[in-house]
Amino acid sequence: MSVEEISQARSTVPFSRETLESVLKRRFFFAPSFELYGGVSGLYDYGPPGCAFQANIVDAWRKHFILEEDMLEVDCTMLTPHEVLKTSGHVDKFSDWMCRDLKTGEIFRADHLVEEVLESRLKGNQEARGLVKDANANAQDDADKKKRKKKVKEIKAVKLDDEVVKEFEEVLAKIDGYSGQELGELMVKYSIGNPVSGEALEAPKAFNLMFETAIGPSGQIKGYLRPETAQGQFLNFNKLLEFNNHKAPFASASIGKSFRNEISPRSGLLRVREFLMAEIEHFVDPLKKTHPRFEEVKDVKLKFLPREVQQSGSTIPVESTIGDAVATKMVDNETLGYFIARIYMFLTTIGVDPTKLRFRQHMANEMAHYAADCWDAELKTSYGWIECVGCADRSAYDLTVHANRTKEKLVVRQKLEEPVQVTKWEIELTKKLFGPKFRKDAPKVESFLLSLTQEELESKAKDLKDAGKIVFSIDGIDGQIELDSKFLSIEQITRTEHVREFVPNVIEPSFGIGRIIYSIFEHSFWSRPEDTARSVLSFPPSVAPxxxxxxxxxxxxxxxxxxxxxxxxxxxxxxxxxxxxxxxxxxxxxxxxxxxxxxxxxxxxxxxxxxxxxxxxxxxxxxxxxxxxxxxxxxxxxxxxxxxxxxxxxxxxxxxxxxxx
Amino acid sequence: MSVEEISQARSTVPFSRETLESVLKRRFFFAPSFELYGGVSGLYDYGPPGCAFQANIVDAWRKHFILEEDMLEVDCTMLTPHEVLKTSGHVDKFSDWMCRDLKTGEIFRADHLVEEVLESRLKGNQEARGLVKDANANAQDDADKKKRKKKVKEIKAVKLDDEVVKEFEEVLAKIDGYSGQELGELMVKYSIGNPVSGEALEAPKAFNLMFETAIGPSGQIKGYLRPETAQGQFLNFNKLLEFNNHKAPFASASIGKSFRNEISPRSGLLRVREFLMAEIEHFVDPLKKTHPRFEEVKDVKLKFLPREVQQSGSTIPVESTIGDAVATKMVDNETLGYFIARIYMFLTTIGVDPTKLRFRQHMANEMAHYAADCWDAELKTSYGWIECVGCADRSAYDLTVHANRTKEKLVVRQKLEEPVQVTKWEIELTKKLFGPKFRKDAPKVESFLLSLTQEELESKAKDLKDAGKIVFSIDGIDGQIELDSKFLSIEQITRTEHVREFVPNVIEPSFGIGRIIYSIFEHSFWSRPEDTARSVLSFPPSVAPxxxxxxxxxxxxxxxxxxxxxxxxxxxxxxxxxxxxxxxxxxxxxxxxxxxxxxxxxxxxxxxxxxxxxxxxxxxxxxxxxxxxxxxxxxxxxxxxxxxxxxxxxxxxxxxxxxxx
The missing domain is CATH 3.40.50.800 (Anticodon-binding domain)
Structure with missing residues (x-):
């Protein structure tokens, strides 16, 4: 057989997820953990071939990224104290919305529930209008079947008004961006309850997805299992910079398990509670996001699904070289573009089918407020398009929040070739007066004043000049605080600086190894047309177990x-x-x-x-x-x-x- | 310089732990985790050289054991449900004894406290008797200093009676074997309180060392972070056996993080709360613990510290080949001996100094009741002799408890070359009568009867014959249960068996990678005599970062x-x-x-x-x-x-x- 013949043979027998899963389990690529004890959903063990495949993928990753680019690998703990994840925002925001059926005790993830119910109603409408014959039998792909098996059991052929259809479609397009309250309102508005009984559900409640535990003998230290490997890298920034002889840009990297207490994990290896991640934090000058090796990758051709295309309701990707994508500003900067191309090269080398790979840009409402740009490498599987690698420009957010919280500088210092004159507003406090006046609140007041921005200082300087005092209030201190020029002075001062100090921006390519592995299983799987009972997993030799x-x-x-x-x-x-x-x-x-x-x-x-x-x-x-x-x-x-x-x-x-x- | 000159130079400048630690931290081999936030004791991050060193050690381990011996590697989850660890015995027994100072809130690990206080009193006695000049200044090694810095601040020169000295020495020799109550009694008897204030402490309480968490959105599933990787391997036994075409003996292996919520971790990398383990479970026929490759290792010479030597109060090791050690039954069997030799070969290849390596046999009171034999590879460091690898014959314990709990057979079936006649007591239940009589307790009674041993069956058969009934009681069911021959029959039956079925025994070599790494740091570290400020880490090239x-x-x-x-x-x-x-x-x-x-x-x-x-x-x-x-x-x-x-x-x-x- 020639390459063409193989490729033709591979597309002859239709893909069946059931057959694939049966092979993977029979050959012990993986199995549900604790199956002897009935299993725990969202937890899987890798058997010998899965384990070897995973080790080879990790090895390929280490060579492709860490060795090739001389990154600084670190291995940080999974146990993480509360304070760190409070600062990073995970304690407050790393959650999904869940709603409970008070009668049966069942728990649903609110956004998934709304999505599936509205999708099934749209399908029922299509059937009622005669556009499809039997929406139940005719479900587009396995993914739909699987979903309905779990929640929406049956699609009813009910015709919807045109405006309702339009409304549903708009809701679905924005489904990732709703708050808990908004989801609750949608559920009331569209009478979405338990899909089986129709019973109304409790309003959505935030459920934090981190696993909590206590560190130490009397539970003194509240902690979590890390939800990502990134925080350990940020916290070691100063040590890494020193290790790199104080030179920037540089990248750190980490490979390790992270945890996510999913509300109701399904989708096999794609949505699990404990998973292997490989993450890179590339620390770069915010004023210079070019990349010295961009030239090497600029002609790599990729399929992009940029924000505008998604907003227009289309899913037809734009084909372009990464060079053009950066030149036209579709991709924000060279460094981000460089990594997107390198991600593509990595994935296709280890067995991802390039025709089932696209880069989707995050919509404005999906992206964290601080992110400059974010693209997901999505792989097409029988479950739909799955996010397998995120590639985000996280700006200076992470280092800034940790620096603010710990009062440690997390910056790069660069000697300037020419000294520069810098004019800045500077505040000086008469510290000895703060103690007597504010007692235990003194540090809080001082730290508030010292962290004022240039704009705020300018305005306060004006107040001080005009009114002879400044007035402000601070969270946690009752009433307004008034201070006059005995307490502080604010002046515009010009200095000659020989060193430039900046908080680097972070470009973060973040890989979900388990999702990539599962996608490669699907992309590699076929059956011989002459004997469909004989299945083949066509892994590239370099990563084959x-x-x-x-x-x-x-x-x-x-x-x-x-x-x-x-x-x-x-x-x-x-x-x-x-x-x-x-x-x-x-x-x-x-x-x-x-x-x-x-x-x-x-x-x-x-x-x-x-x-x-x-x-x-x-x-x-x-x-x-x-x-x-x-x-x-x-x-x-x-x-x-x-x-x-x-x-x-x-x-x-x-x-x-x-x-x- | 010749090899001899290097070796001489290496012993010229005395080893200093402080210098080593300063190099390791300065070069970012490792650092306390979350140092920006003040750190959490017992948690460490590896920086780039430490991370690369660790990866090379793991790689060497994988080649030396998994590839060389064709072991079946698995990667199981760290999150483990309560029930599994209840069965394994960890929920009830994986604990240390802690006592609290109710005034200061300080918490002490009871056995460590008793040990240190008695040791310091013995030293004070030596000073009072003029046998040492100044016990505080003259502390034997860094380890003592470090310990005292933490708990016993000062050794007082107080003479003890000869009988008291003897008593203290006996207590210290048995310190690893005391129960919590016994430790409490020792503390009262010898007036051991908070070493700083002398204040009495609360009686020792068991503190389970597992990190607890809840799996799922409403905490339905109580779980722990695994304390070892072994359980995942036991639970997958049937799948592994099938993967191995039902052939035994075979070994599985796993490399991954485990967790232990230490009461008050010190000793740097040697006692941590999150650590990398590499464990092998070698499943072997209990009647045939020979090893086909024992011949290859039988001449390896090792230093042994067998039980009898320790009991005699000596620490002078016995030098012997592993061949002789097994032949004389000092080491229980060939398979255990084979792994002990292979452990030695592995450790010395990756940089452990063979003169600082010994194999210490567990004392009877240290060993789990089910273990047939257990040897620790101990490495000498400035903290004393440290257990770095355990090598235990765990008999059929683990597979048996999980099989009993889950009612799934975990056995090897071997076709017999010649069929054999087997005579056994067999019980038969008239199940239809059990439901009406015992209602919801029926399964409990049935399962009790079906798990009776041969001896118990024989005695019950006699009761049934003599008294016409059997009488027994079951935990959780009130009163005595009486059953006559309408309910069951017990008879001795002879059958021809073509297949032998057995629960394999487990030989478990278990490696603490972090402890090995730290020991190699110490064994490899020296300073150039011509300039002691210049330190060298003489890693073998194969594992150098x-x-x-x-x-x-x-x-x-x-x-x-x-x-x-x-x-x-x-x-x-x-x-x-x-x-x-x-x-x-x-x-x-x-x-x-x-x-x-x-x-x-x-x-x-x-x-x-x-x-x-x-x-x-x-x-x-x-x-x-x-x-x-x-x-x-x-x-x-x-x-x-x-x-x-x-x-x-x-x-x-x-x-x-x-x-x-």
Whole structure:
């Protein structure tokens, strides 16, 4: 089979998620955790092939990003004290809206519920209008079926007014942006209750998604399991900058587990409570977001779904090079663009189908208020388009909030080539008067005054001049505070500065490894048209869990000895392999192996024992060639680790006619 | 310098923990987590060199154990539901005893407190008797100082009666085995209170060391962060056995974080609340604990501290080959012995000093009741001998408790070569009568009867025959239960069995990666006698965080171009390297680098630009040789990845006289 034939074969048999899942579980790629005890939803264990696949993906990530770009890797704790996540905003904002059915005790995630109910009503309307035959049978894809199996059990053919349809569509387009109150109002307005009983639900309540725990013997320290690896990197900023000899820009990176206490996790590996993340924090000068290696990637062509296209209601992506996307300002800056291109290169190298990959820009209401721009790499799966990598310009937000909270400077200092004259408003406090006047509140008042912005200082200076005093109030201190010029002076002062000090901006590419892994499972999975019961996982050799299956043709002693010799060669060459000396037919052993995604099979027969040659089989095409063990190992090594094609890698080997597949 | 000279130099300057810690923190090997927020004790982050070192140790572990022995690696969740850890015994027994000072709120770990107070009294006695001059100044090692800094502030010279000394010594020898009540009694008997105020403390209370959390939106599922990775492996036993084509013995393995909510963690990286573990569960036939590869390791010589030696009060180890240790039954069986030897080989390969490594057998009262034998690999550090790897034969305990709890069989089935006649007591229940008689308790009664042992069945059969009924009681059911032969029959039945079914025993080597890392830091650290301010971390090249420092002699443009070319070669060869083109002297750059443990320096000078040769420097000896970039890279590769010695690896390179070190 040629590459074209394989590609055609792969699209011949329709994809079935059920078949894929059954293979993945049967071959123990993964399994629900604690299944013996009935399982806990949203928790999964990786078995040997899943674990090896994950390790290879992580290894590829480390090479592609950390080594290639000389990033500073850190490994920070998952246990995180309350105060850190209070400052970062997670304590207040890292939550979903849930509503409870007071009769049954069932709990629903409000936005998902509204979305699914309105979608099902729109489908029912289509059926009622005769636009589809049977909305239940005709559901667009597996994703819809799966969803309805859980919440909306049945679509009813009910015609809706045109205005209602329009309203529903508008709500759905904005579904990610509603507050809890707004969701509650929508549920009342559209009579959305428990989809099974129709019973009204409690109004949405915020549910924080962090797992809480107590650190220390008497629970003195309230803590959480981290929801992301980023905070550990921000908190180590000064140490990292010093490690980097005080030079910026630089990037840190971290690979580790994070946690999210999902309200009702479904969707298998795509929505889990404990997951592996790989995150980069690239610290860059806010005035200079160019990237020295942008030139290398500028011609990479990508599919973009920018904000305007989404607002127009379209999902047809814009194709463009990343160079043009940055030049036209569709993507905010070069550094962000550089990482978007590098993300694309990484994903397609490890087995993501490029036709099922798009970059979607966050809508204004999806994005954190401080973010300058944000793009998600979305992968198409049977569950729909899934966010697998986020790539955000988080501006100076994180370092600023931690610096403000801890009073530690988190800045880069750069020697200026030419000193500059800087004119600034500066405030000076007569500190000895603050203690007697404010007592325990003195530090609060001082810190308030010292953190005034230039604009605020200017206005206060004017007050002080005009009224002889300034008046202000501070949260937590009763009444208004008045201070005159005995307490402070505010003046405009010009100084010569030799050093520029700035809070770097952060570009954050953030990878959900488990979601990427699941998407690659789907993108790699197909069944042989000649025998649809035989499934194949076409992983790229570089990330396949095992590279080679050694298959002795029989259990004859001669072959056993040869198999051990060949095994030694593979072990010495550090090529991960397995031996299958089970009694079943060669064809069956290869079929089993194709399900595990092993790219190469090496058959040992009686000629091998005599002349040292073996047969090499390629998983997807089932092509076979023959040569000495050394030449076969060399071909495997070149194809697996040096990115050489099968044709190129095996050109010195003899074609071999097979009766085994 | 020759190897002998290096070794002599390494022992010339006394080891100082303070100097080591200052280097480790300055070079960001690790740092207290959340230091910006004041830190949380027992939590540490690894910076770039620590993180790379850890990754290399893990990689070495994976190759040495998982790949070499074809183990089945799994990655299980850290979040674990209550029920699983209730069954495993952790909910009831994974605790330390703590006592509180009700006035100050201070919390002490009871066994540590008793130990330290008695030790300090023994020292005070020695001073009072004139056996030591000043017990405070003369404290044996850093560990003592550190401890006293925390709890016992000052040793008082008070003479003790001979019998009291003997009593104290006996208590200290058994300190790991006391119950909470016993510790409380010791505290009363010896008037042990808060060491600072002398104030009495609350009686010891059990404090469970697991971090608790709630899984799901309304806290429905009580859970913990796992205290070990083992449970995930046990729970997946059936899937792993199936993956292994139902063949035993086999081993699973897991690398991941575990958690332990220490009462008052000190001792830096040695006692932390979140730590990386690597654990193996080797499932073996209880009747056949031989190991096919034992022959390969039988001559490995080790230092053992068996139970009897410890009981005699000695700490002088027994030197023996592992072959003899197993033959004399000092070590229980071959499989346990095989792993002990493999642990030794692993540790010494990654940089543990073999003279500071011993295997200590658990005392009977230290060991879990079910364990057949248990040995700890202990490493000597400035904190004393530290348990870094446990190697236990856990018998069939874990699989049995989970099987009993979940009613799922966790067994290996082996086809017998010859069928055997097996005579067993078998019970048969007339189930239809159980429901009407016991109602909701019926399943409990049935399950009680079905889990009776052979001995119990025999005795019950006798009762049934003699008295016409059996009488028993069950926890949770009031009163006695009487059943006659209408309800059940118990008979001895002989059957022909073709399959043998057994619960495998588990040999569990369990590695605390962080403790091993810290011990290697100590074992690798020394200062150059000619300039003690210059410290070196002599990591083996294979695990060193970075392998090569590229040092251009100056910032001249010619050298910059050459440096870039040489960098390309190293990048292509995938050898981790760093460039130091800072302006400081070569000597300073090398000194900085020695602190990071980088084994090789490559200097690029003006000759390099002309003839393509570079200088290669070895970290420990500071020897230098010169050759082409290709030959130097080859030497580095051979020494780093193929275990070749410096002499052997560089024999084709020219010696080079250096003025730079």
């Amino acid at each position: 095992t590279k080679v299956l050694l298959v002795p043709l029989s259990n004859h002693a001669d072959l056993t000895a040869t198999t051990q010799e060949v095994s030694k060669v593979f072990r010495k060459e550090k090529i991960p392999f397995k031996v299958d000396d089970s009694g079943v037919s060669i064809g069956k052993r290869y079929a089993r192996n194709d399900e595990l995604g092993t790219p190469f099979g090496v058959t040992i027969d009686f000629d091998s024992a005599k002349d040292g040659t073996v047969t090499l089989r390629e998983r997807d095409s089932t092509k076979q060639v023959r040569g000495s063990v050394e030449d076969v190992v060399k071909a495997i090594r070149e194809i697996t680790y040096n990115g050489v094609s099968w044709e190129e890698g095996t050109k010195s080997l003899e074609p071999f006619a097979s009766q085994t597949d | 970075t392998k090569v420092l590229l040092v251009p002699l100056s910032n001249h443009a010619d050298l910059t171009a050459t440096t870039q070319e040489v960098s390309k070669v190293f990048r292509k060869e995938k050898i981790p390297f760093k460039v130091d083109d800072s302006g400081v002297s070569i000597g300073k750059r090398y000194a900085r680098n020695d602190e990071l443990g980088t084994p090789f320096g490559v200097t690029i000078d003006f000759d390099s630009a002309k003839d393509g040769t570079v200088t290669l420097r070895e970290r420990d000896s500071t020897k230098q040789v010169r050759g082409s970039v290709e030959d130097v890279v080859k030497a580095i590769r051979e020494i780093t990845y193929n275990g070749v010695s410096w002499e052997e690896g560089t024999k084709s390179l020219e010696p080079f006289a250096s003025q730079t070190d």
